[in-house]
Amino acid sequence: MVTEKSISELGRLINDKAIKFGADLAGVASVEDLKRSPSHEISEKIPEFNGVGTKDVKGRKRGVVNWPEAARSAIVMAVEHPPEKPELDWWITGAAAGNTAGNRLLMGTVSDLTAWLEKEQGIECFKLPYHIENGGVYMKDAAVLAGLGCIGKNNLLITPRYGPRVRLRVLLTDADLPSAGFIAFNPCAECHMPCRTSCPREAFAERIYSQKEYGIDDLPGRSGVYNRFRCNQEMNINISNFEEVKIDNKTGSGKLVKYCRDCELACPAGLN
Secondary structure (H helix, E strand, O other): OOOHHHHHHHHHHHHHHHHHOOOOEEEEEEHHHHHOOHHHHHOOOOOOOOOOOOOOOOOOOOOOOOOOOOOOEEEEEEEEOOOOOHHHHOEEOOOOOOOOHHHHHHHHHHHHHHHHHHHHOOOOEEEOOOOHHHOOOOHHHHHHHOOOOEEOOOOOEEEOOOEOOEEEEEEEEOOOOOOOOOOOOOOOOOOOOHHHHHOOOOOOOOOOOOHHHHOOOOEOOEOOOOOHHHHHHHHHHHHHOOEEEEOOOOOOEEEEEOOOOHHHHOOOOOOO
């Protein structure tokens, strides 16, 4: 017989296993809660965006999630990305699956956790790709519901321990588990917002989303000021400034891209 206690214990056990397998943070969110989260709520209302991080998939609108029918809960995992290890997020074309070292680390954690859940717990898992159009979900929203942190004024997930310097991955399961829930954490309350002034493209310079237009209070950048089109301009510049590198165990070379992290690294949260 499944009880509230056994469900709670399973959630804690899953978190412990995720950390054992390589995550620095882990939590659980209900898929039903996630479907009602801010990014998923406005995904079909916001302007079409075809920049970095999106895919052109026939028959699919960019940014709209296609949920597995049997999915009931999301397991959110994060690894720390400290300033002294920028290579964790360097993107190399032609490299092994996962492309960045941080993402490959998380993919290994997901694989180990999936094997344990399916073999030891009889729980069906749905591994997710990064891109929404290929079957992904909005990971920052999932992380907030899973109790990992909050969305800051820089539009990034901010965690109490690591600030915004984390990388995320999500695994869906058919286990009907509740969301860990929001945490009482608001590092932006008295902050002078160095994140917003650090942006080389002024992506936080003006309000472009409103509660009246989108019907929710939780808007990009908290107050609707995050402009991903301007952010994408910088990412395209980063791509054009690639470095040619040799790829291990392969002939030829690849392109190494170091994407901007200015708003992330300027955030003082998690540094003390």
